[in-house]
Amino acid sequence: MADKIFAKKSEEELWRSYRKTKDPKIRDFFVKQYAPLVKYVAGKVAIGMPQNVEFDDLVGYGVFGLFDAIEKFDPDKHVKFKTYAVTRIRGSIFDELRSIDWVPRSVRQKTREVEDTISHLEGQLGRSASDNEIAKAMNLTLDDYQNLMLKISGTSIMSIHDVWYTGEDNDKISIAESIESPSSLNPDTIVEKNEIKRVIIEAINELPEKEKKVLVLYYYEDLTLKEIGEVLSVTESRVSQLHTKAILRLRAKLTSLKKGIM
Secondary structure, three states: OHHHHOOOOOOHHHHHHHHHHHHHHHHHHHHHHHHHHHHHHHHHHHHHHOOOOHHOOOOOOOOHHHHHHHOOOOHHHHHOHHHHHHHHHHHHHHHHHHHOOOOOOOHHHHHHHHHHHHHHHHHHOOOOOOHHHHHHHOOHHHHHHHHHHHHHHHHHHHHHOOOOEOOHHHHHEEEHHHHHHHHHOOOHHHHHHHEEEEEEHHHOOOOHHHEEEEEEHHHHHOOOOHHHHHHOOOOHHHHHHHHHHHHHHHHHHHHHHHHHHH
């Protein structure tokens, strides 16, 4: 009955009413309406995760983010709730994954080793390092290096969601959020946001062409790794490798650039 009553009102009216009253019936209406969004976000996250990470668990973690988004959403800031909620839902999923520490220590260590190698090499070369150069610097064959990229692909998905900046009202910004939906950030952090976005765009533009395309197709165009493979005429595992390399290279660049703006 309540759903039918709420359905007759505009969403903006409902948000304003909820901001004033915190009516649990309105909250439940929004939870029901946006439940598919949680599954959508969880599905995208699941693509880059190892098989031991259950989809249903990701959905469960994401629900907390949906509740958080509903509680904190302000319709006066002229941001669509869907855009705002996606950021909160994804953040909640990654926060929970970090808390259960599902990534083996050895994998985390290798990820840092690759990132440090890329940062050191590209600092020396003044350009993007090739796969051969990175593999050689790590005393790996090219095949071993490519296999390593697949092994650490889950951590690269995680690392791009690490908090990179905390703005006004503890508004946390990750690299991924800056790439995907900069408009969802707190408008109070507009100066910081624009500077962060500028640095990230600069770093992305310096990536090798294929890696840049993968990031654009995955984060801007919202394609899956399989769909990107079809666009680029390569296998899904190759796209996963390219994505992982792009993230590690991007983080290596941003780590040094960040010191100059913070």
